[in-house]
Amino acid sequence: YRPIKMASTSFHDPEVVKFLDKAFEIIKEESLQKGTDNKYPVVDFQQPKDLESLLDTEISSEPATHDQLLDALKKIIQYSVKTGHPHFMNQLYGGLDPYSQVGAWVTPTLNTNLHTYEVAPAFVILERYIYKKMLALVGFEHGEGLFCPGGTASNIFALHLARFNKFPDVRKNGIYGMKPLRMYTSDMAHYSLKKGALYLGLGTDNVVTINTDDRGHMITSELERCIKEDLEKGFVPMYVNATSGSTVLGSFDDLTAISEVCKTYNLWLHSDACWGGGTLLSRKHRHLMKGSHLCNSIAWNFHKFSGTPIQSSAFLLNDPSGNLMEEANSTKAEYLFQPDKYYDASYDIGDKTVQCGRSVDIVKLWMQWRGLGDSGMEAKIDLAYDKAHYLTEKLKITEGFKMVLPEFECTNISFWYIPKRLRGKVEDDGWWQEVNDVAPKLKERMMKAGTLMIQYQALSTKGYANFFRVVIVNQHVNYSDMDFVIEEFERLGHDL
Amino acid sequence: YRPIKMASTSFHDPEVVKFLDKAFEIIKEESLQKGTDNKYPVVDFQQPKDLESLLDTEISSEPATHDQLLDALKKIIQYSVKTGHPHFMNQLYGGLDPYSQVGAWVTPTLNTNLHTYEVAPAFVILERYIYKKMLALVGFEHGEGLFCPGGTASNIFALHLARFNKFPDVRKNGIYGMKPLRMYTSDMAHYSLKKGALYLGLGTDNVVTINTDDRGHMITSELERCIKEDLEKGFVPMYVNATSGSTVLGSFDDLTAISEVCKTYNLWLHSDACWGGGTLLSRKHRHLMKGSHLCNSIAWNFHKFSGTPIQSSAFLLNDPSGNLMEEANSTKAEYLFQPDKYYDASYDIGDKTVQCGRSVDIVKLWMQWRGLGDSGMEAKIDLAYDKAHYLTEKLKITEGFKMVLPEFECTNISFWYIPKRLRGKVEDDGWWQEVNDVAPKLKERMMKAGTLMIQYQALSTKGYANFFRVVIVNQHVNYSDMDFVIEEFERLGHDL
Ligand SMILES: Cc1ncc(COP(=O)(O)O)c(C=O)c1O
Ligand SMILES: Cc1ncc(COP(=O)(O)O)c(C=O)c1O
Numbered sequence: 001y002r003p004i005k006m007a008s009t010s011f012h013d014p015e016v017v018k019f020l021d022k023a024f025e026i027i028k029e030e031s032l033q034k035g036t037d038n039k040y041p042v043v044d045f046q047q048p049k050d051l052e053s054l055l056d057t058e059i060s061s062e063p064a065t066h067d068q069l070l071d072a073l074k075k076i077i078q079y080s081v082k083t084g085h086p087h088f089m090n091q092l093y094g095g096l097d098p099y100s101q102v103g104a105w106v107t108p109t110l111n112t113n114l115h116t117y118e119v120a121p122a123f124v125i126l127e128r129y130i131y132k133k134m135l136a137l138v139g140f141e142h143g144e145g146l147f148c149p150g151g152t153a154s155n156i157f158a159l160h161l162a163r164f165n166k167f168p169d170v171r172k173n174g175i176y177g178m179k180p181l182r183m184y185t186s187d188m189a190h191y192s193l194k195k196g197a198l199y200l201g202l203g204t205d206n207v208v209t210i211n212t213d214d215r216g217h218m219i220t221s222e223l224e225r226c227i228k229e230d231l232e233k234g235f236v237p238m239y240v241n242a243t244s245g246s247t248v249l250g251s252f253d254d255l256t257a258i259s260e261v262c263k264t265y266n267l268w269l270h271s272d273a274c275w276g277g278g279t280l281l282s283r284k285h286r287h288l289m290k291g292s293h294l295c296n297s298i299a300w301n302f303h304k305f306s307g308t309p310i311q312s313s314a315f316l317l318n319d320p321s322g323n324l325m326e327e328a329n330s331t332k333a334e335y336l337f338q339p340d341k342y343y344d345a346s347y348d349i350g351d352k353t354v355q356c357g358r359s360v361d362i363v364k365l366w367m368q369w370r371g372l373g374d375s376g377m378e379a380k381i382d383l384a385y386d387k388a389h390y391l392t393e394k395l396k397i398t399e400g401f402k403m404v405l406p407e408f409e410c411t412n413i414s415f416w417y418i419p420k421r422l423r424g425k426v427e428d429d430g431w432w433q434e435v436n437d438v439a440p441k442l443k444e445r446m447m448k449a450g451t452l453m454i455q456y457q458a459l460s461t462k463g464y465a466n467f468f469r470v471v472i473v474n475q476h477v478n479y480s481d482m483d484f485v486i487e488e489f490e491r492l493g494h495d496l
Numbered sequence: 497y498r499p500i501k502m503a504s505t506s507f508h509d510p511e512v513v514k515f516l517d518k519a520f521e522i523i524k525e526e527s528l529q530k531g532t533d534n535k536y537p538v539v540d541f542q543q544p545k546d547l548e549s550l551l552d553t554e555i556s557s558e559p560a561t562h563d564q565l566l567d568a569l570k571k572i573i574q575y576s577v578k579t580g581h582p583h584f585m586n587q588l589y590g591g592l593d594p595y596s597q598v599g600a601w602v603t604p605t606l607n608t609n610l611h612t613y614e615v616a617p618a619f620v621i622l623e624r625y626i627y628k629k630m631l632a633l634v635g636f637e638h639g640e641g642l643f644c645p646g647g648t649a650s651n652i653f654a655l656h657l658a659r660f661n662k663f664p665d666v667r668k669n670g671i672y673g674m675k676p677l678r679m680y681t682s683d684m685a686h687y688s689l690k691k692g693a694l695y696l697g698l699g700t701d702n703v704v705t706i707n708t709d710d711r712g713h714m715i716t717s718e719l720e721r722c723i724k725e726d727l728e729k730g731f732v733p734m735y736v737n738a739t740s741g742s743t744v745l746g747s748f749d750d751l752t753a754i755s756e757v758c759k760t761y762n763l764w765l766h767s768d769a770c771w772g773g774g775t776l777l778s779r780k781h782r783h784l785m786k787g788s789h790l791c792n793s794i795a796w797n798f799h800k801f802s803g804t805p806i807q808s809s810a811f812l813l814n815d816p817s818g819n820l821m822e823e824a825n826s827t828k829a830e831y832l833f834q835p836d837k838y839y840d841a842s843y844d845i846g847d848k849t850v851q852c853g854r855s856v857d858i859v860k861l862w863m864q865w866r867g868l869g870d871s872g873m874e875a876k877i878d879l880a881y882d883k884a885h886y887l888t889e890k891l892k893i894t895e896g897f898k899m900v901l902p903e904f905e906c907t908n909i910s911f912w913y914i915p916k917r918l919r920g921k922v923e924d925d926g927w928w929q930e931v932n933d934v935a936p937k938l939k940e941r942m943m944k945a946g947t948l949m950i951q952y953q954a955l956s957t958k959g960y961a962n963f964f965r966v967v968i969v970n971q972h973v974n975y976s977d978m979d980f981v982i983e984e985f986e987r988l989g990h991d992l
Contacts, residue, residue: 004875004878004879004882005871005875006868006871006872006875006876006879006971007595007867007868007869007872009592009593009594009595009868009971009972010532010972011524011528011529011532011592011594012529012532012533016594017524019594019598020524020528020594020597020598023598023601023602024520024601027598027601027602027605028507028513028516031602031605031606032507032516032605033507033508035605035606036506036507036508037508045617046617047839047840048613048617048620048621048839048840048843049840051617051618051621052621052625055618055621055622057621057622057625057862059625059629059862059865059866059869059870060869060870061869061870061871062869062871063866063867063868063869063871063872064866064867064869068866069595069598069863069866069867072863072866073598073602073863075618076602076606076618076622076859077602077605077606079617079618080606080608080616080617080618080619081606081608081614081615081616081617082606083606083607083608083615084605084607090614090615091609091615093607093608093609093853094607096505096507096604096605096607097505098505098507098512098515098516099503099505099565100604101516101604101605102515102516102519102523102565102569104601104603104604105519105520105523105600105601105604106519106523106527106569106572106573107600108592108596108597108600108601108805108806108860109523109527109528109531109573109580109592109597110527110531110572110573110576110577110578110579111579111580111589111590111592111799111805111806112576112577112579112589112806113587113589113806117544118577118586118943119577119579119586119587120576120577121541121542121544121547121575121576121577122547122551122571122572122575122576123576124544125544125547125548125551125553126551126553126572129548129553129555133555149645149646149649149851149855150645150851150852150853150854150855151852151853152850152851152852152853153645153851156850160695163697170694170697170699171694171699171700172699172700172701173699173701174671174676174693174697174698174699174701174702175670175671175672175697175699176671176672176673176674176675176676176699177672177673178672179672180670180672190829190852191827191829191852192852194827195825195827195850195851195852197670198666198667198824198825198850199656199695199696199850200695200696200697201659201666201670201671201696201697201698202670202697203666203667203668203669203670203671203672204667204668205668205669205670206670247831248831303607303853309604309607310604310607310608310609310853310855310856311853311855328694329691329694331687331690331691333686333687334953334954334955334956335743335744335951335953335965336953338936338952338953338954338962340936341936342936342939342940342943343543343544344543344544344545347544354648354652354691354694354695355645355646355648355649355691356646356647356648356686356687356688356691357589357646357647357648357799357806357807358646359645359646359806359807359855360806363572364604366553366555367565367568367569369555370555370559370560370564370565370568371503371559371560371565372502372503372505372559373503373555373556373557373558373559373560374555374556374557375501375502375557375558375559376502376503376559379500379501379502380502382500383500383502386500440834440836440837440838443838444838447614447838455831456834457830457831457832457834458830458834459830460830466834469831475502475505476505476506
């Protein structure tokens with residue numbers, strides 16, 4: 001056998017240990033400490049072409065030295081967005097905590113998959129423990145749960161189970177020859193359902209968009225009207241996706257009212273609580289999820305409101321039959337799910353999914369939850385609401401800001417920024433066009449300043465011009481950071 | 497505003513820093529060092545019910561102390577399987593290296609999603625760089641790539657694109673009213689395609705299983721025969737899944753021959769190279785993937801053969817149109833993919849997928865590849881082959897072992913273990929039944945000894961009784977470990 005040379009990869013090699021120690025120090029100082037510190041920028045923005053050369057991505061035939069790798073690590077950190085920074089309010093995620101970080105670090109060192117208990121005993125136990133806690137909060141009587149690769153994946157998985165539940169033959173035969181199955185969701189809903197429709201062969205035209213009221217809630221009477229219309233046309237109503245915390249406005253659909261309609265017409269009710277599910281952790285705010293126990297399934301992203309590192313997407317199912325996931329998905333692969341196991345094979349959950357390997361997303365959430373306690377998980381939510389409330393009230397009375405809604409149900413707060421020259425003018429179409437055009441310009445200035453990251457978007461279903469959406473999830477965001485947002489908009493935008 | 501108390505989560509808090517430092521030491525020593533050391537067990541097996549109490553999972557209202565958390569961390573490590581251990585040969589993954597670990601650790605500290613360049617600038621650049629390297633190895637002329645949450649997800653995504661490519665109206669209308677679309681795969685293939693068929697609404701009955709030859713290769717003439725038969729029956733042949741490195745036997749289908757058939761009948765050719773794709777990194781072994789450039793798409797898991805931490809699943813597409821993924825999947829969400837961006841929006845890849853958030857799986861692979869160089873990535877493959885070859889030759893001449901195949905194309909090596917009392921006996925049905933029943937018993941002894949983890953399975957399509965499958969991927973596996981496998985089987989199993 002010819003000898004083959006490669007860089008040392010032994011964890012017992014003192015040079016490797018030195019490398020690991022140094023890398024850990026860099027990660028701690030550059031990413032965790034500076035990256036969460038107001039004194040440093042939230043982003044060092046570079047155009048793609050420039051970044052390609054700045055990053056020094058090139059891989060050659062020979063191994064890089066440890067110094068080169070550490071240098072590359074520093075550069076990756078430097079040019080990455082600091083989502084744990086108090087001034088990152090750009091997405092529905094952000095904020096870091098030490099407990100979930102440790103959970104995230106240990107996971108790749110034990111590098112395994114959640115398909116069988118055999119290879120992931122501790123993780124299977126932790127996952128079961130955590131989803132039982134969730135199920136209690138949701139109120140499912142016959143609950144089951146598992147983690148999916150993202151909220152969209154959870155939402156699509158729900159749709160799949162709903163279809164199988166109603167038409168089990170689909171599994172073998174496909175949906176050829178069936179009457180079109182119809183899905184309903186509000187005009188404020190996330191695009192997951194559309195992606196699900198195009199993925200599962202159901203067709204986006206069969207996603208019926210239900211109008212919302214002026215606060216962004218699905219209008220239940222509209223839902224019923226559309227269902228009836230579809231029945232008359234010979235379609236088969238199947239699925240309602242209720243949004244529990246909408247992506248842009250933060251609105252919560254009325255689960256109780258919608259479930260009444262679903263019961264009447266025998267439809268599956270799914271709650272997309274990817275964003276708003278976190279409210280279940282708070283005694284003060286969980287009323288927004290009232291009726292959650294009436295759903296058939298719920299998707300709840302901990303990586304959004306709770307700040308668990310991405311991805312942490314729980315899928316919860318209320319399944320009186322107790323074997324829906326198994327029947328819908330199992331293929332009984334001999335090489336993985338041997339019938340003659342030396343332990344209780346009900347702990348092998350892999351065959352209940354449409355995955356094979358399933359990444360271990362549980363340790364970070366379990367560590368975080370244990371590190372903060374139920375009270376800390378609750379405090380994270382309550383703190384975010386308190387700051388969002390403070391910001392809303394302050395924005396309302398500050399010149400140059402115009403609220404999209406008078407109140408917000410979640411901690412994403414939307415407003416238009418009006419530069420000086422447009423204030424106090426007649427709000428006609430031309431004016432709105434100008435306000436619309438301010439947003440991308442202000443955003444660009446913000447990114448180049450690197451002081452603040454806040455998303456803007458239009459909302460064409462409501463006819464809204466581009467507006468900004470501040471998302472508050474990070475427990476390290478202070479009231480002073482709320483003040484900073486207002487000052488920074490004015491500093492960067494007043495002359496636009 | 498009422499004050500809300502929670503555990504400190506500041507990375508500037510000296511107590512938190514102490515906690516992080518201690519956690520890192522535990523991870524380094526207990527998981528990375530002991531976990532990869534032959535002197536320690538590969539698993540401390542406990543039955544599920546016992547483990548539930550041993551792990552001390554309980555979360556209470558109050559935060560756990562740092563000491564409690566560190567203790568919990570130790571327990572999680574203690575009771576987890578050490579997949580980086582040289583005696584873990586149980587799955588198609590295993591082995592650890594320091595470079596990909598560092599990449600995995602920094603990722604959650606920068607906690608973001610790959611949907612837009614805006615929030616993941618460095619990661620978008622790294623992902624593009626890496627998949628271009630892969631595309632060059634594969635030989636796609638119009639290549640595109642991205643990372644999916646697992647190989648099964650990649651395989652299902654390929655099926656979806658193939659369907660859209662042939663029938664773009666499916667996106668809007670679904671597949672109602674169409675003639676059944678047929679998919680072909682060998683009897684050695686992974687169950688991904690079945691899961692894809694049941695997920696995408698195509699039906700598992702429309703997955704046609706093609707027989708393999710005695711080495712596990714799809715018989716091309718059988719493929720053609722089945723396609724013709726389907727055409728006669730009025731079905732619509734659409735998709736061939738070739739297996740490049742089968743899960744159990746490691747066989748590689750002949751991509752060139754299959755692509756001829758696909759060309760004739762205008763079918764999409766996908767290579768499931770989740771396992772065998774790693775051979776592309778080796779000049780010596782890449783001939784097994786000959787014809788890869790003729791495929792329409794390829795799924796290649798780096799977390800298997802290359803030992804990148806899970807998950808690292810590349811999906812590669814040969815797309816002369818240049819916008820298939822976009823057309824198949826985009827929903828143009830206003831809140832994420834604004835048309836008026838301040839940078840080249842072609843770097844926003846999120847809308848090409850069926851996901852929204854997409855976890856950052858790239859840093860660990862990029863770090864690993866840069867840390868080892870092309871030569872090291874190659875050496876990892878070549879080293880595994882050398883050991884697999886050594887083991888095969890030694891098993892052939894050792895009493896008590898019977899090979900499933902005389903040679904293996906990949907580094908998963910399958911054999912029956914024959915305990916003393918069954919050696920030299922007539923190999924009739926009763927004998928095979930006994931050999932079959934030995935496997936679970938020996939496996940149980942192995943797990944309880946904690947010295948070795950090797951998978952067993954039956955292969956009913958070939959009529960094979962339970963046999964063992966050793967998988968060699970870890971660069972720290974030595975020739976002496978191969979000797980150990982043989983000795984340990986004999987020690988634990990001779991009297992069965
Ligand atoms: C040939 C083959 N394809 C696909 C897969 C699925 O990969 P994943 O576990 O990443 O979904 C496997 C897993 O073992 C496999 O062996
Ligand atoms: C309401 C809602 N549902 C689902 C999702 C999708 O979650 P993920 O990004 O984890 O796929 C989002 C993402 O923003 C969301 O806002």
